[in-house]
Amino acid sequence: MAQYAVIGLGRFGTTLALQLVKMGHDVVGIDSDRRVIEMLSDSLTYTAIADVTDDHALRELNPIDYDAVIVAIGENMQASLICVVHLKNMGIENIWVKATTQAHHLILSRLGVNRIIHPEEEMGTRTAQALAYPMIREYMALGNRQYVVEVKVTAGLAGTALAELLESVKDDVFGILVKRREQLIPCPAAQFVIEANDTVVLAGNRTSLMKLAARFV
Amino acid sequence: MAQYAVIGLGRFGTTLALQLVKMGHDVVGIDSDRRVIEMLSDSLTYTAIADVTDDHALRELNPIDYDAVIVAIGENMQASLICVVHLKNMGIENIWVKATTQAHHLILSRLGVNRIIHPEEEMGTRTAQALAYPMIREYMALGNRQYVVEVKVTAGLAGTALAELLESVKDDVFGILVKRREQLIPCPAAQFVIEANDTVVLAGNRTSLMKLAARFV
Ligand SMILES: Nc1ncnc2c1ncn2[C@@H]1O[C@H](COP(=O)(O)OP(=O)(O)OP(=O)(O)O)[C@@H](O)[C@H]1O
Ligand SMILES: Nc1ncnc2c1ncn2[C@@H]1O[C@H](COP(=O)(O)OP(=O)(O)OP(=O)(O)O)[C@@H](O)[C@H]1O
CATH class of the missing domain: 3.30.70.1450 (Regulator of K+ conductance, C-terminal domain)
Structure with a gap:
């Protein structure tokens, strides 16, 4: 049984978090949107309303014990990148990030994350097949x-x-x-x-x- | 060698269209955004700038000869749904649609399309695995x-x-x-x-x- 933190609970983050819970793992869900957290608070192990660009808020959540932290913030590239930098400064070793554009991907590669996911592009390829x-x-x-x-x-x-x-x-x-x-x-x-x-x-x-x-x- | 039409060239639609071309098929790309069409006009078989909520514009493109028409309009659920209705009225037999929400999915099922794709959700599940x-x-x-x-x-x-x-x-x-x-x-x-x-x-x-x-x- 592992521990995961999912930051950003849009469609991708939410599905990921719920699937990990279904597989028997502990999942902490973090989002700045109160309504999103209210919808998921009974389904995840623990939830928190936080703006992850604020590194104090992020440190309080102590994600250092997690097997992986997944950053699934979409539209706001800046928030996604700042969050990754905070996580790296906290010594988090396994960071997976959903990227929205090629530019986002390039910056994430340079920052050094463990996996970059492009849901739309990967599904475009699978659908063509x-x-x-x-x-x-x-x-x-x-x-x-x-x-x-x-x-x-x-x-x-x-x-x-x-x-x-x-x-x-x-x-x-x-x-x-x-x-x-x-x-x-x-x-x-x-x-x-x-x-x-x-x-x-x-x-x-x-x-x-x-x-x-x-x-x- | 088959013929496809891809309506809506966001990340999903673009990747899908380019992948089908790479596999040796003919692909018509349709989008209302001029810049999107300009970027792709050399890479697809044929492109057209059109607002697909206008059924006259859509009919001029004569997508009736296609093996499948894929509607990949994301944010604008209304445009996606109107487009599907026009395609069905034109007798298009194989319609695949990218859905953004569960509500979108339910309406599409009721309208009767051949496949509904949820890129973010499917990748959320694959990423959990x-x-x-x-x-x-x-x-x-x-x-x-x-x-x-x-x-x-x-x-x-x-x-x-x-x-x-x-x-x-x-x-x-x-x-x-x-x-x-x-x-x-x-x-x-x-x-x-x-x-x-x-x-x-x-x-x-x-x-x-x-x-x-x-x-x-
Ligand atoms: N600074 C932040 N701190 C915490 N959560 C954030 C922050 N910025 C955005 N989010 C959250 O991230 C979630 C996903 O972001 P967004 O909806 O922009 O991405 P998306 O790519 O459209 O998502 P998806 O495609 O997975 O549905 C949202 O619920 C949003 O509230
Ligand atoms: N009425 C319309 N007629 C033609 N094209 C349209 C219409 N409405 C939206 N589009 C196009 O559909 C494309 C994809 O839509 P949009 O960017 O909203 O979806 P998305 O879900 O964010 O895309 P993706 O996630 O695949 O990147 C856009 O390039 C947009 O210009």
Whole structure:
């Protein structure tokens, strides 16, 4: 069980704070807006109304014991940056910050924070992927342009053996797992016949996976 | 190669539009702000300065030929909703919309759009996961509380055989892929010895995976 402090409870900060509580961790929420704190005071471990540009207010909250402090102030770049400087002066070691612009990102990098998050940009990329490859329900990057992807078997591909499905990309793509209803079938054999509604997990290089993905429409 | 229209070129809309172009698709970008359009006019297939609450302006753009139209207007919920109504009246079949609030989401659901995106909330959830489970670099949901996760082998686990690693969760978690430098090793044997910096892909139920993930710190 860890301790986190979330500073700035907009949509990103609020969702983050509530999710960490749901995962069983202690979360302190800090915001200068009374109404925001009133809405969340029963859902977080502890809440405080404070303007974090004031380093005395911040020190009183003693965030030095936290596994991470997340600064999720959006619009007010100045407040976000001043807050980060105060946290660094207090010796906080793990600071994650939501950045609004590239300029914000550059200044944060220079100040030295542990992670910079761009929610809008990251979701823009993920949404493009979901639009362009609707048959790929989820995916994970492995590095070196290699990926693991999850595809759903549609009626058209039902009855195909795995080896036949992978014929055109056979040294580049591997079928490493099939999920059928609630059962997981790891490392299915080459003759394994896929059925409609199976979930197939494939691994390989991007180009071969994209070529194969087109068959799953 | 597909055609898309992105209405509203804030950070989310811009990233989405540019990513679709990078993937080889045609993208029309529409925004009422001249400066935004000037910045993007060389990077998108076609751009137009238009106030999309005006349905005549929208009709002139003839977005009926698009694989999807994405409405990425943020702050101005009214403009977002009016635009969606115009698109539906024009017979556009695939409409994705970025929602700013729960109220916005409810109204969009009632109007009937194909996907509603909440960038800040989705990234809040993903960030909580990254904070609470730093050893899990990426993951994919399979449904039924089953997941595929990617973990990095640290010095402490180097030299361990896969079977020994999975001993405590052996009927619930499977090692389905190892990536070693640039090589993919699908379905490694039980005696396979993992080395530092290997990437191991595991599949199983959430509870067992979380229990195992703690060993990868
Ligand atoms: N100096 C400050 N001290 C404490 N809280 C602050 C300060 N400045 C802003 N905040 C709070 O940060 C929260 C998030 O900021 P804001 O709403 O500007 O960002 P946002 O990017 O629109 O948020 P989101 O996109 O996550 O909804 C607000 O609830 C605001 O009250
Ligand atoms: N009626 C309209 N017609 C066309 N474009 C519009 C209209 N209203 C707003 N826009 C444009 O939509 C874009 C995105 O809107 P806005 O910046 O309010 O959202 P945002 O949520 O802050 O964006 P993001 O978070 O993606 O950066 C802006 O560039 C704005 O000019």
